[in-house]
Amino acid sequence: MKKIIVAIDGYSACGKSTTAKILAAKLGYVYVDTGAMYRAVALYFIEHYINCTNQKAVTEALTQIHISFIYNHKTESSDTYLNGLNVENEIRKMYVSEKVSEVSALPAVRKNLVEQQQKLARKKGVVMDGRDIGTHVFPNAELKIFMVADMEVRAYRRQQELFARKQIVDLADIIANIESRDLMDTTREESPLRKAADAYEIDTTYITVEEQVDCIMNIAVGRMIELEYRVEDI
Incomplete structure (x- = not known):
């Protein structure tokens, strides 16, 4: 069937990444964790004392950052690498979580990473999660x-x-961090977090990861079949 791009957005800790990883595996698609990309940049800024208000320093820092994903056979998922170093565990720590919304709100950072994300999905067959x-x-x-x-x-x-x-x-402390991130993500000037008009909303409060995946999988297959028929009709 025709390959598509599956875009999964939403608030933090709603199950986006976990669901996206499993969905990509079931579809045989590439999974791209955009949140990990922003976390990696935040980690670099922290380690190199980059002031987010210094536009020149931010721009120069971005030229020194290379982010890649390498499949980890032990965990059966992709690990995030920053300039050749595996930072998968480090970028998930609270001190990075406290910094990531500030960093991801910077226009230069978003422009840089969006360009990378768009390149990764040129051939489609991608499941990508994030906020925009x-x-x-x-x-x-x-x-x-x-x-x-x-x-x-x-x-x-x-x-x-x-x-x-x-x-x-x-x-x-976690609730305070999530509330702070929600506020920054939804009110930032650069591509704030919001639901697309044509997006399917899924409330994951009372459903399992398996149920989340099955729900999206059914929608995805239906969408691919629909597109297949459209191509044939033409």
């Missing part, structure tokens, strides 16, 4: 999904993710 994929990166994506969930559930999920990485963080 269906509205800005791929406004013409054949399938757009927008994921939401209750705050308490989102915070608990993030706490469990951190615990799995041997990081113990108080739930109240």
